[in-house]
Amino acid sequence: MTHISDQPAVRLRGLSAGYARHTVLHDVTADFPRAEVTAVVGPNGSGKSTLLGVLAGVISPAAGAVEISTRRPAFVVQHSAVPAGLPITVWETVAMGRWAHRGPWRRLSTKDKELIGAALERMGVSDLAARRLSSLSGGQRQRALLAQAFAQESDLLLLDEPDAGLDAQSRLDIAAAISHARTNGVTVIHVTHDLDEASRADNCLLLQDGRLTAEGDPHAVLQRR
Numbered sequence: 001m002t003h004i005s006d007q008p009a010v011r012l013r014g015l016s017a018g019y020a021r022h023t024v025l026h027d028v029t030a031d032f033p034r035a036e037v038t039a040v041v042g043p044n045g046s047g048k049s050t051l052l053g054v055l056a057g058v059i060s061p062a063a064g065a066v067e068i069s070t071r072r073p074a075f076v077v078q079h080s081a082v083p084a085g086l087p088i089t090v091w092e093t094v095a096m097g098r099w100a101h102r103g104p105w106r107r108l109s110t111k112d113k114e115l116i117g118a119a120l121e122r123m124g125v126s127d128l129a130a131r132r133l134s135s136l137s138g139g140q141r142q143r144a145l146l147a148q149a150f151a152q153e154s155d156l157l158l159l160d161e162p163d164a165g166l167d168a169q170s171r172l173d174i175a176a177a178i179s180h181a182r183t184n185g186v187t188v189i190h191v192t193h194d195l196d197e198a199s200r201a202d203n204c205l206l207l208q209d210g211r212l213t214a215e216g217d218p219h220a221v222l223q224r225r
């Protein structure tokens with residue numbers, strides 16, 4: 001008998017997708033193994049963020065099939081994608097991760113608040129909880145966005161270059177948080193230009209001009225670049 005845990009968390013079959021009058025992804029067929037980290041690499045403009053947008057449900061496929069057999073994905077955008085003047089605190093940012101779980105009266109429960117506190121702690125931003133998101137450095141903001149994703153308790157984490165432009169310590173902390181999530185059974189799809197980080201993934205996909213040109217063991221895939 002095949003158990004769900006043996007099946008890929010995400011399957012793409014002949015996926016084409018993009019924007020009005022502009023198809024970016026062409027006929028992509030790939031599996032994303034459950035509870036493993038898949039790095040998605042490729043040159044600028046190859047379609048990596050578009051792929052994450054499809055997986056997050058923000059972009060509709062033009063053709064093909066997307067099968068996701070996990071709970072609702074948590075999507076972490078690049079910190080630079082957050083509008084500069086957004087008037088919310090770090091705590092409120094992380095609390096947004098619990099919105100979909102709120103009970104009657106739409107109040108946060110004690111459990112919600114515990115999860116928010118734990119996510120802030122995990123990303124080392126508890127002491128910044130009362131600060132405006134817009135007043136933080138890029139690295140601090142990225143940590144807050146990751147904390148929001150962890151507060152969602154999703155089992156599919158979509159990361160769009162979470163370590164871009166960050167210092168060595170922040171990159172290490174983010175790598176540790178990804179590894180912790182994986183150990184806890186979360187499937188991670190990690191778009192990155194950091195080839196050291198990609199080489200540490202379990203699985204790797206290479207996109208070039210919107211087509212999948214290699215997949216599998218990261219070391220073998222990265223040699224095809």
Ligand SMILES: Nc1ncnc2c1ncn2[C@@H]1O[C@H](COP(=O)(O)OP(=O)(O)OP(=O)(O)O)[C@@H](O)[C@H]1O
Nearest residue numbers: 019020022024042043044045046047048049050051
């Ligand atoms: N909102 C949009 N509307 C129209 N075209 C877009 C939009 N976003 C991206 N594109 C185009 O889609 C193509 C793929 O972009 P995408 O952001 O997916 O690439 P990427 O591999 O993530 O690049 P990078 O490494 O620079 O982040 C590019 O040609 C880009 O110009």
